Amino acid sequence: MIEKEFIIENEAGLHARSAARLIKEANSFSSDINIIRGNKTGNAKSLLSILALGVFKGTKVTVRIDGSDEIAAMHRISQLIENNFYEED
Amino acid sequence: MGSISIEDMIRVLDMEVVYEGKSLSIDIETSDINRPGLQFAGFFDYFAIERVQVIGKVEMTYLESMDPETRRHRLDRFFGSGIPCVLISRNMEVPQYLVDSAKLFGCPIIRSRKATTSIIHRMINYLDSALAPRITRHGVLVDVYGEGVLLMGESGIGKSETALELIKRGHRLVADDAVEIKKVAENRLVGDAPDLIRHYMEIRGIGIIDIKAMYGIGSVINNKAIDMVIYLEFWDSSKEYDRLGLKEEYMEILGVKLPKVILPVRPGRNLAIIVEVAVRNWRLKNMGYNAAQELDNRLKSMIQQGSGGEIQEL
Numbered sequence: 257m258i259e260k261e262f263i264i265e266n267e268a269g270l271h272a273r274s275a276a277r278l279i280k281e282a283n284s285f286s287s288d289i290n291i292i293r294g295n296k297t298g299n300a301k302s303l304l305s306i307l308a309l310g311v312f313k314g315t316k317v318t319v320r321i322d323g324s325d326e327i328a329a330m331h332r333i334s335q336l337i338e339n340n341f342y343e344e345d
Numbered sequence: 346m347g348s349i350s351i352e353d354m355i356r357v358l359d360m361e362v363v364y365e366g367k368s369l370s371i372d373i374e375t376s377d378i379n380r381p382g383l384q385f386a387g388f389f390d391y392f393a394i395e396r397v398q399v400i401g402k403v404e405m406t407y408l409e410s411m412d413p414e415t416r417r418h419r420l421d422r423f424f425g426s427g428i429p430c431v432l433i434s435r436n437m438e439v440p441q442y443l444v445d446s447a448k449l450f451g452c453p454i455i456r457s458r459k460a461t462t463s464i465i466h467r468m469i470n471y472l473d474s475a476l477a478p479r480i481t482r483h484g485v486l487v488d489v490y491g492e493g494v495l496l497m498g499e500s501g502i503g504k505s506e507t508a509l510e511l512i513k514r515g516h517r518l519v520a521d522d523a524v525e526i527k528k529v530a531e532n533r534l535v536g537d538a539p540d541l542i543r544h545y546m547e548i549r550g551i552g553i554i555d556i557k558a559m560y561g562i563g564s565v566i567n568n569k570a571i572d573m574v575i576y577l578e579f580w581d582s583s584k585e586y587d588r589l590g591l592k593e594e595y596m597e598i599l600g601v602k603l604p605k606v607i608l609p610v611r612p613g614r615n616l617a618i619i620v621e622v623a624v625r626n627w628r629l630k631n632m633g634y635n636a637a638q639e640l641d642n643r644l645k646s647m648i649q650q651g652s653g654g655e656i657q658e659l
Contacts, residue, residue, distance in 0.1 A: 297481050298523060299500070301501075302483060302547070303553070304553070308522070308539035308541050308542045310541055
């Protein structure tokens with residue numbers, strides 16, 4: 257199991273479109289991927305449970321990945337978050 | 346057990362702040378309360394200092410009857426012990442000597458218009474619910490024939506589609522995807538949806554849909570006690586699935602044991618009907634009728650009769 261912390265930097269936070277990109281990435285891996293915000297945990301493979309977290313700009317989240325392809329998954333998800341979900345401003 | 350700030354409690358239970366103290370963000374960690382009559386009388390052994398202290402008519406009248414010197418002494422000891430806050434019921438006038446002592450230690454005093462027993466009941470209910478252990482689980486919670494059924498299983502197995510079919514058949518949706526589960530009593534779990542996504546569902550290929558708008562108010566319910574777990578998994582030909590229904594499996598959530606049914610998914614299985622049947626069967630079992638057991642008993646009695654004499658032929 258690996259964990260990494262991120263601060264969400266893009267303007268609208270994890271809104272519908274950015275969340276959709278995240279779950280698309282997450283679903284390409286077999287590992288369990290969870291996004292943790294405070295005391296709430298959301299399954300990164302399910303859109304609604306990510307939206308339910310209510311992640312805004314500046315929110316600190318922890319990504320926890322557990323499974324056989326966890327390292328590759330963390331790499332791709334880090335890239336996605338660090339590049340602000342490839343949104344054009 | 347979690348904790349809740351006095352501020353939140355004041356807002357929800359419609360109380361009034363008489364003296365703010367050092368801070369209203371002090372946390373309450375227990376749903377028990379204490380009525381400090383014995384402490385005012387000078388008995389401080391086993392004094393439950395972590396509880397909200399409720400002063401009702403009796404305690405107030407007793408305070409009034411005391412001589413000011415002893416009263417000041419006892420109140421200082423009372424407030425100085427580290428209690429979270431003092432609640433005055435019945436909207437009673439708060440005497441100056443009470444506020445003075447509270448000020449010495451920065452202890453908040455709050456007041457309610459309700460009668461003592463009534464506010465105590467409401468407060469315990471509220472605190473029990475607010476302090477209950479909670480967890481978020483991935484799954485869909487539906488009300489099927491009045492039983493709370495938590496559908497679980499891997500992403501993409503068809504939980505939402507099964508739930509949609511159940512809704513179409515007249516059952517009700519509580520939460521899709523993320524179910525917030527709260528342990529409200531020793532063996533009772535209640536699930537609801539996070540506010541933000543309440544009554545929304547995600548169906549692959551269509552996107553997000555609003556069940557309440559689509560199927561009407563009768564198709565949703567805000568929260569529901571969870572009675573059983575139905576676990577969907579891809580059909581594994583190497584695995585032996587229950588053919589009889591004689592053994593019972595359980596799943597533990599927050600220390601509560603819930604009966605669990607594992608349903609293998611294969612094309613052509615109408616899961617919604619199977620879920621309905623699983624619930625009906627569970628209700629029968631709950632009411633004392635176990636079909637598998639009955640069949641087994643019938644068979645056993647026939648074997649016994651057969652071995653005792655000749656088998657009757659029709």
